[in-house]
Amino acid sequence: MSAHATTPMTRQLLSKVPEITIWFWIIKILCTTVGESFADYINMALGVGLVATAIIFSVVTVVVLAVQLRLTRYRPAAYWLTVVVLSITGTLYTDILTDQAGVPLAVSSAVFAVALAVVFGIWFARERTLSIHSIVTRPREAFYWLAVLVTFALGTALGDWTLELTGWGPGLSILLPLVLIGIVTALWRYGANPVLTFWIAYILTRPLGANIGDWLGLTPAEGGIGLGTFTTSLIFLAAILATVIHLTVSKTDVVERDRNAPEPATSPQRRRATLGILAAVAIATVALLTYTNSQPHASALADEGPGPSCSDTSTLTQDQAATAAATHFPATAMDDFRTITTDILTLVKSGDQADASKRATDLETAWDDNQDTLNAADCSTWTYIDQQIDPVLSSVRSRTPDPAAEQKALQALLTALGA
Template sequence: MHSRSRDLVEHAVTKVPAVTLGFWIIKIACTTLGETGGDWVTMSLNLGYLIGSLIFLAAFLVLVSAQIRARKFQSTLYWATIVATTTLGTTLADFCDRSLGVGYPGGVAIVFALLVASLAIWYRVEGTVSVESVVSARVEWFYWVTILFSQTLGTALGDWVAGEDRGGLGLGYETSAAIFGAGLVIIGLLWLWPRVSRTALFWSAFVLTRPLGATLGDFFDKPIAQGGLEFSRFYASGILVAFIAGCLLLIPQRAARRAARD
């Protein structure tokens, strides 16, 4: 009986989706929406980075609380919460490197330190930072706070590599997207090597998909003179929402199963 109960716990489903190719497609679309949506609120509506961050922080807290109260995995709720983290990550990164005046390198350093601290505390308390261990309310809070910091770091990285001002490297949106895309290809190849930690690869990919989405979002809405397509942020966000909704209808979503600690 004890063995059977332990087996049920080890193979219990989580409230996060299984990590598949479809997961990454939707995730990149959500990160791109985070860039266009966040910029629409802070720039197009002229609310500023602080007010925008407070708005998205409220949405983040409401959705994470709903996610934790849910009894099982709900794909729409999960991805709505991901969008909340990526829009909040956009405005927080912009607030750090622009409103606080620390520049892109400073913003990257601050958020990187927060992400490392979040992972370190999570690991110290739970003994693992695997997404397949998200089966309790406490772990869910660790998970979503870490997700938020990873989204914010991704935004800061994308701005640092692509931007020309505030200490940016000035490589442009197309080159930046190619760099981050190449990084994801390398992670994909490392996934084939069984000795590499799947948990480390997941978090590395999660961070890198954010700047890829950020540069794609900037490419859509920035002026042509700055290397963008000059689409309206509002319409670009609407198109991305429709695309994500279509993906949720067409790409099967299932809850990940709890795995052994690594």
């Protein structure tokens, strides 16, 4: 009798996750927004490239997870720091597949979906539950954090793929995941499987948070507010810190109930009905995306990869890109790009790194402002030149600039621009 009496308390003390309250979802969305905006900022600020940035954050992830796993119970600061880091790392993994390897978003979405199914399958086969309320042992917690990492990568891929299919701007793109989360929440309250609805909502908060980050960070010309990725990251990191402090003091996210208690029972009829509704919502979402994709539009993520309408750019040379650009792109726009790039090169050679960085921002803005026109005119050439601009921006904005690397990147870009 003594063992049975103390088991609930022992397991409660070993709980490694917060209670699922409104605070959980608020801070989760804050974390996903930081994952999008801070990953974009740090990639440019470090100036070491996307792969190197992902390696750095993979190491940070290992360190943070090691600390989190050593704890014996839920601690808000450690838990949410782990979520933030995993959000950034998962975003970077998807970006590598899209931007570095050129994997179509449809493929990366499928890959991460399969990976998540495998994680869930092994987790359930070993532990016989996928409930967040059961995270009371280190093996279960390890499965939980692995699933969280994959959901961030999957949510990033699904969100970007949606933008690619629809061409929606950052403001409008917030509505779809927001509506879907509302439907899932209503079904959960009606009696849907709580574990299923939790993980669906967990995945959907990733594109919601990412779209909010894009809307706040992008310039007005790109459909955003124009706060920038750095300012957006600071605002949301401050909001996360304030929320964590509130939760640490108030303990409103600490469970005071027996975690061994079964989930509230709901009728089998309601669960079957909610499964049918979820299936109908999924079909309706696919139909909406299919219809929107069939309408004329420019991809809102043309700068994140060649997309399905672009031919392979790996066989293009700088001279071929320059010829195609001169043929298909407006001459005035190309003159502007060449002038700005030449200015940056002159400033770099003179050692004026601060003005070179400002001029690099002019290049980025001008390129983004012409994105829709140029991408529609020649997607492959636009993608090729875009890939030459990225190392220019990274090297010029680096905290420890290397003039030789800057000049090499600038000369390559000038050649591609037909200078």
